Amino acid sequence: MLTVEDATAQILARARPLGAESVDLRVALGRVLAEAVVSRREIPPWENSSMDGYAVRAADTAAAPVTLAVVGRVAAGALPDRALGAGEAIRIFTGAPMPAGADAVVPQEDVEAGEREIRVARPVERGAHVRPRGEDVRVGDRVLDPGRPLGAAEIGLLAALGHSPVRVHRRPRVAILSTGNELADLGVEPGPGQIPNTNTYSLAAQALEAGADPVNVGVAPDRLEAIEERLRWALSADVIVSSAGVSVGELDLVRTALERSGAELHLWKVAMRPGKPVTFGTLGHRLVFGLPGNPVSAMVTFELFVRPALRALAGLERLHRPRVRARALDPIPNPGHRRGYLRVTLSRDGDEVGARLTGEQGSSILRSMVLADGLAIVPGDTVVAKGDHVEVMLLRELA
Numbered sequence: 001m002l003t004v005e006d007a008t009a010q011i012l013a014r015a016r017p018l019g020a021e022s023v024d025l026r027v028a029l030g031r032v033l034a035e036a037v038v039s040r041r042e043i044p045p046w047e048n049s050s051m052d053g054y055a056v057r058a059a060d061t062a063a064a065p066v067t068l069a070v071v072g073r074v075a076a077g078a079l080p081d082r083a084l085g086a087g088e089a090i091r092i093f094t095g096a097p098m099p100a101g102a103d104a105v106v107p108q109e110d111v112e113a114g115e116r117e118i119r120v121a122r123p124v125e126r127g128a129h130v131r132p133r134g135e136d137v138r139v140g141d142r143v144l145d146p147g148r149p150l151g152a153a154e155i156g157l158l159a160a161l162g163h164s165p166v167r168v169h170r171r172p173r174v175a176i177l178s179t180g181n182e183l184a185d186l187g188v189e190p191g192p193g194q195i196p197n198t199n200t201y202s203l204a205a206q207a208l209e210a211g212a213d214p215v216n217v218g219v220a221p222d223r224l225e226a227i228e229e230r231l232r233w234a235l236s237a238d239v240i241v242s243s244a245g246v247s248v249g250e251l252d253l254v255r256t257a258l259e260r261s262g263a264e265l266h267l268w269k270v271a272m273r274p275g276k277p278v279t280f281g282t283l284g285h286r287l288v289f290g291l292p293g294n295p296v297s298a299m300v301t302f303e304l305f306v307r308p309a310l311r312a313l314a315g316l317e318r319l320h321r322p323r324v325r326a327r328a329l330d331p332i333p334n335p336g337h338r339r340g341y342l343r344v345t346l347s348r349d350g351d352e353v354g355a356r357l358t359g360e361q362g363s364s365i366l367r368s369m370v371l372a373d374g375l376a377i378v379p380g381d382t383v384v385a386k387g388d389h390v391e392v393m394l395l396r397e398l399a
């Protein structure tokens with residue numbers, strides 16, 4: 001059986017970033033930059049005031065207190081209509097261009113203002129309250145690198161540079177297929193012997209959270225032709241994720257259906273719990289995953305294998321969830337020889353983080369995922385004693 005690390009390495013070796021497309025900056029939030037952005041602008045474009053006050057020559061205030069003649073006025077959006085001479089001040093507002101000849105701004109709260117002159121009580125330094133041209137960005141600065149996820153700050157910077165549209169990686173399209181005769185889909189009351197289809201919806205949500213676009217190709221009954229037909233519907237996707245039907249029972253047809261559809265299967269069975277029978281392959285340029293059917297197994301294997309692959313396709317560099325070292329607040333047992341990914345709730349405990357099992361760890365107990373802040377990673381045949389440290393993969397931000 002493969003280790004999680006070996007399986008991950010095999011998957012990521014085949015997950016190359018998708019091509020680029022140009023999108024309007026207004027809808028670029030969360031997308032991943034596919035170009036280096038080099039500035040063709042200076043920000044700010046000219047020297048300007050950072051305060052409401054008076055533009056002066058610092059040298060004129062050296063002998064303060066002094067009185068200066070107010071000879072003009074300039075607001076943001078206007079240009080100074082004259083230069084500043086010796087012994088003069090120009091009324092100025094935040095963001096307005098500095099008049100020629102001025103080299104400092106005295107904030108208005110630091111002057112006594114008369115009709116046509118101001119009294120400056122203390123000397124001001126050269127450059128005081130002046131924002132130099134290009135202080136933020138110079139022409140030719142490389143401000144963002146490819147692979148950068150676009151958050152609010154990046155969007156703001158690109159807007160300042162007038163950089164729209166922007167080149168970003170295509171979002172991976174993920175076809176989601178559920179299999180099983182027993183499944184009643186959302187909107188249909190399960191009949192006798194039926195259970196609700198859960199995985200299509202949890203996996204689609206996970207795909208969205210990972211920055212991909214899910215496409216639901218429905219539920220296939222446990223018949224080879226039916227599964228193959230759904231796989232054909234999935235061919236427009238970059239990634240195909242199916243769940244269930246990957247064990248060793250005679251109704252476990254997904255692997256055969258994948259092979260008959262032309263997929264090359266690279267791995268099956270990973271030494272982990274939940275989720276041993278995870279299948280990974282390629283179908284042309286597409287990545288295909290056959291996840292186990294139990295709802296928790298499907299979600300956990302998606303977290304471990306599909307999510308990093310989707311992030312790699314999306315062009316991201318940070319593929320994996322962050323981890324923390326937590327202290328077990330109760331014993332955390334992992335019986336059996338496979339590595340455990342155990343659902344835990346986390347709580348802050350001074351400088352430390354405490355971890356406690358969510359309760360029963362059965363792979364069909366979906367409420368354990370609802371409660372889980374993270375997955376505690378425990379070697380096989382091990383009990384993490386109360387008070388000992390355990391590594392936890394975070395599923396959500398720590399409160």
Ligand code: AMP
Nearest residue numbers: 178180197198199200244245246293294
């Ligand atoms: P299988 O791998 O097909 O034997 O499925 C394992 C378990 O997961 C069975 O109890 C299935 O009923 C259940 N299961 C499979 N697919 C789904 C699904 N889409 N939603 C909820 N449960 C499922």
Ligand code: MG
Nearest residue numbers: 179180244245
């Ligand atoms: Mg089944």
